[in-house]
Amino acid sequence: MINSMNLLLSTAESFGPKRLAVAAADDIETLAAALSAAQRGIADPILVGNQEWIKVICERLSVTTDILKIINEKDTVESSAIAADIVSSGGADILMKGNVVTSKFLQAALGSAGGLKKGLLSDVEVYEDIRDGSSRLVLVSDGGINISPGIRQKIEIIGNAVSVAHRLGIIRPKVALLSGSEKVHPDFQSTIDAVALVKMCQDGAVEGCVVDGPFALDNAVDIESARKKGVESPVAGSADILIVPNLEAGNIFCKGLQFYGNKMLIHVAMGAKAPILIDSRTASAQEKLHSIALAALICSKLPILTKGDNQ
Numbered sequence: 001m002i003n004s005m006n007l008l009l010s011t012a013e014s015f016g017p018k019r020l021a022v023a024a025a026d027d028i029e030t031l032a033a034a035l036s037a038a039q040r041g042i043a044d045p046i047l048v049g050n051q052e053w054i055k056v057i058c059e060r061l062s063v064t065t066d067i068l069k070i071i072n073e074k075d076t077v078e079s080s081a082i083a084a085d086i087v088s089s090g091g092a093d094i095l096m097k098g099n100v101v102t103s104k105f106l107q108a109a110l111g112s113a114g115g116l117k118k119g120l121l122s123d124v125e126v127y128e129d130i131r132d133g134s135s136r137l138v139l140v141s142d143g144g145i146n147i148s149p150g151i152r153q154k155i156e157i158i159g160n161a162v163s164v165a166h167r168l169g170i171i172r173p174k175v176a177l178l179s180g181s182e183k184v185h186p187d188f189q190s191t192i193d194a195v196a197l198v199k200m201c202q203d204g205a206v207e208g209c210v211v212d213g214p215f216a217l218d219n220a221v222d223i224e225s226a227r228k229k230g231v232e233s234p235v236a237g238s239a240d241i242l243i244v245p246n247l248e249a250g251n252i253f254c255k256g257l258q259f260y261g262n263k264m265l266i267h268v269a270m271g272a273k274a275p276i277l278i279d280s281r282t283a284s285a286q287e288k289l290h291s292i293a294l295a296a297l298i299c300s301k302l303p304i305l306t307k308g309d310n311q
């Protein structure tokens with residue numbers, strides 16, 4: 001099982017490079033991440049963007065452009081469509097956003113030109129939890145794409161997150177449906193949704209996981225809090241996946257992890273025909289590098305050690 005950001009990176013390195021199409025690649029953090037992924041053997045980047053600026057940034061990074069694959073396109077929306085076409089035609093395995101607004105990037109990527117649309121696209125965020133002295137990766141969804149998902153959308157959000165957890169070697173992830181309370185309350189729609197979602201998952205709507213809720217955040221991730229509140233569940237206190245009620249809650253929670261918890265937060269959008277990377281334009285090169293590594297693992301057909309396997 002991959003239980004840390006360092007192990008995530010080293011595992012991706014051992015699996016060999018995946019082809020990475022970068023839209024609007026003329027961005028220093030995105031370009032630094034893509035080039036670092038290439039140097040580590042994680043990715044083979046195809047850079048779509050303003051060629052002049054790409055060369056200037058590469059010079060600042062002390063990287064020669066002679067061996068780089070660069071497609072010159074100054075328009076950010078058009079560069080997104082070109083990069084998406086490369087992926088949809090089989091020329092790359094992963095699509096990555098650079099210096100372009102996320103909504104315009106996704107519109108170009110999922111439109112008729114890109115041809116990547118498959119199911120519901122949802123953002124899966126991953127952070128490393130070291131509170132109990134050991135490390136483990138925890139997933140959060142959806143804090144980046146679906147504003148106010150209904151029950152049907154939440155089923156797909158859960159399924160997308162579970163598929164990422166499986167690629168991290170978590171063979172049967174524990175999924176917590178978050179709300180403001182662990183009790184069902186008529187004024188909290190997310191608690192009512194949770195009851196329906198649990199039943200649907202028990203009936204096979206999403207397989208390969210244990211889903212329960214509603215949970216408040218404390219009793220989803222802290223065993224002692226769950227004990228004090230009398231919350232009994234196989235998920236309580238040890239959730240692998242946190243499903244937030246809406247984008248606002250997820251976005252605030254994840255930014256709190258970053259800015260108050262100093263956590264590295266990485267992203268991958270799932271539900272398309274290929275992994276899509278939509279890290280914030282404020283994300284560091286290291287965060288983007290680890291997102292590339294995560295997407296590379298998702299693309300790989302090689303097995304991941306699971307819970308119970310020897311490391």
